[in-house]
Amino acid sequence: MISKIELTDLKFYAYHGVLxxxxxxxxxxxxxxxxxxxxxxxxxxxxxxxxINYASVYQIIEKEMGIPSRLLEHVAxxxxxxxxxxxxxxxxxxxxxxKLNPPFGGDxxxxxxxxxxxxxx
Numbered sequence: 001m002i003s004k005i006e007l008t009d010l011k012f013y014a015y016h017g018v019l020x021x022x023x024x025x026x027x028x029x030x031x032x033x034x035x036x037x038x039x040x041x042x043x044x045x046x047x048x049x050x051x052i053n054y055a056s057v058y059q060i061i062e063k064e065m066g067i068p069s070r071l072l073e074h075v076a077x078x079x080x081x082x083x084x085x086x087x088x089x090x091x092x093x094x095x096x097x098x099k100l101n102p103p104f105g106g107d108x109x110x111x112x113x114x115x116x117x118x119x120x121x
Contacts, residue, residue: 001043003037005033005035005052005054008032009032010030010031010032011029011030012028013026013027014068021103022103023068027101029065029097030100030110031095032094032098033093035052035057035090035093037051037091052087052090056086057087063082064078072097072113075097076097076115084119091121092117092118093115094116096112099111099112
């Protein structure tokens, strides 16, 4: 069985970007996470200790989003590494960080960085 946990469209106001206005004024960001982990014990036993606590995952993301960075790649990497460090039984992790309406003159909804990492046994 493959089991996944998704946290979808987590909204943050943060100060990531290269331009001075991005670090002063800030912008809206959306984070999406997909976690693959063996969750058979949680399925059978109904115990929080046997799963990935997504409230804790949210707190990790919130903390990392609160640290200003120039690059979305850097933010996404910090989120990825912090989640994996906290939950070592994760076998695959996908982190997507999107900046809404990035300030470079184009008409687009968002610019995103997606990191996907596999952790073989």
